[in-house]
Amino acid sequence: MPPTDSTPEAPTPKDPEGEPSPKRVAADESASEKKDVSTEKNLSKKDDAPEGGPAAELPHGSAPGIRFEKVVKRFGHNVVLRELDFTVEPGERVTLIGPSGSGKTTILRLLMTLETLNEGVIWIGDETLWHMERGGKRVPANQKHLHEMRKQVGMVFQQFNLFPNMNVLRNLTEGPVRVLGVSKDEAVERAKGLLEMVGLADKIDAHPTQLSGGQQQRVAIARALAMQPRVLLLDEVTSALDPELVVGVQDLLRDIARQSDLTLLCVTHEMAFAKDISDRVLMFDQGQIVEAGHPDQIFGEPAEQRTRDFLQAVLAS
Numbered sequence: 001m002p003p004t005d006s007t008p009e010a011p012t013p014k015d016p017e018g019e020p021s022p023k024r025v026a027a028d029e030s031a032s033e034k035k036d037v038s039t040e041k042n043l044s045k046k047d048d049a050p051e052g053g054p055a056a057e058l059p060h061g062s063a064p065g066i067r068f069e070k071v072v073k074r075f076g077h078n079v080v081l082r083e084l085d086f087t088v089e090p091g092e093r094v095t096l097i098g099p100s101g102s103g104k105t106t107i108l109r110l111l112m113t114l115e116t117l118n119e120g121v122i123w124i125g126d127e128t129l130w131h132m133e134r135g136g137k138r139v140p141a142n143q144k145h146l147h148e149m150r151k152q153v154g155m156v157f158q159q160f161n162l163f164p165n166m167n168v169l170r171n172l173t174e175g176p177v178r179v180l181g182v183s184k185d186e187a188v189e190r191a192k193g194l195l196e197m198v199g200l201a202d203k204i205d206a207h208p209t210q211l212s213g214g215q216q217q218r219v220a221i222a223r224a225l226a227m228q229p230r231v232l233l234l235d236e237v238t239s240a241l242d243p244e245l246v247v248g249v250q251d252l253l254r255d256i257a258r259q260s261d262l263t264l265l266c267v268t269h270e271m272a273f274a275k276d277i278s279d280r281v282l283m284f285d286q287g288q289i290v291e292a293g294h295p296d297q298i299f300g301e302p303a304e305q306r307t308r309d310f311l312q313a314v315l316a317s
């Protein structure tokens with residue numbers, strides 16, 4: 001039986017991790033973005049991070065894995081996921097590649113509980129996301145279960161999706177205070193650390209419209225991390241950016257991936273980035289995983305014709 005809970009799409013103070021309608025205003029695209037932030041400078045290494053230093057802002061400790069078991073997702077007659085099976089190991093960094101419209105975003109949105117599941121089971125660690133146990137039976141999850149599970153997962157969207165009516169500081173503190181019950185002082189301290197880490201400490205009072213696309217995306221990354229997720233989902237996070245802004249955001253994410261223990265599931269068309277950031281790449285098409293392997297194998301010696309065709313098309317574009 002499919003779960004029936006509806007999930008909110010718009011951010012509200014009660015649901016600040018919801019998905020706001022995109023509002024991208026690329027004001028002031030120039031000066032501050034071209035001078036790229038050296039994230040190496042801002043992120044101290046995992047091993048030698050000083051107590052309370054920037055890397056202390058990154059989640060550490062055992063992260064849960066992800067498992068899709070025979071997951072089916074339909075939009076009307078359009079069957080997007082067809083008994084999809086795949087696993088992301090705890091702390092593993094996995095990139096999903098595949099053609100436009102194949103269902104990559106849908107996979108991430110299911111994990112964020114922004115779409116409902118039709119069939120199958122999704123696991124986060126040893127708990128089911130869309131189901132719960134009642135009297136020894138697996139039943140559709142209630143809102144409380146979804147709310148608890150959802151705390152483990154953060155997502156960065158293609159269109160940033162910052163709360164347009166809040167300044168940068170409130171974008172970062174609203175979720176921790178309202179959803180996690182963190183004290184305001186602690187949330188502010190943490191926000192400051194994260195803004196320093198993403199190179200935007202001086203933008204703490206700015207509103208999203210006063211930031212460039214790259215800056216907005218950095219704030220969005222910091223906002224996702226402020227919720228202290230154990231699983232981070234990245235959906236084409238640089239594809240709405242002007243080309244010269246892409247590298248800075250990718251560098252930041254690469255450093256975060258290397259210096260945290262997060263489980264990472266990333267969707268990207270940027271093959272060099274995918275190669276760089278991933279332990280494993282999954283080629284996805286027609287609702288199923290076509291091929292999975294180390295980035296060197298998938299990009300260097302793909303076993304499946306479908307993967308070869310896809311990579312050829314991407315490289316030609």
Ligand SMILES: Nc1ncnc2c1ncn2[C@@H]1O[C@H](COP(=O)(O)OP(=O)(O)OP(=O)(O)O)[C@@H](O)[C@H]1O
Nearest residue numbers: 075076078080098099100101102103104105106107
């Ligand atoms: N809310 C929705 N209602 C109806 N159909 C939807 C909805 N969301 C997605 N779809 C359909 O599901 C399919 C998969 O969409 P999805 O956005 O997951 O693809 P994608 O792989 O992320 O594509 P892209 O690479 O272009 O972002 C598409 O056919 C799309 O039209």
Ligand SMILES: [Mg+2]
Nearest residue numbers: 104105106236
């Ligand atoms: Mg997509």
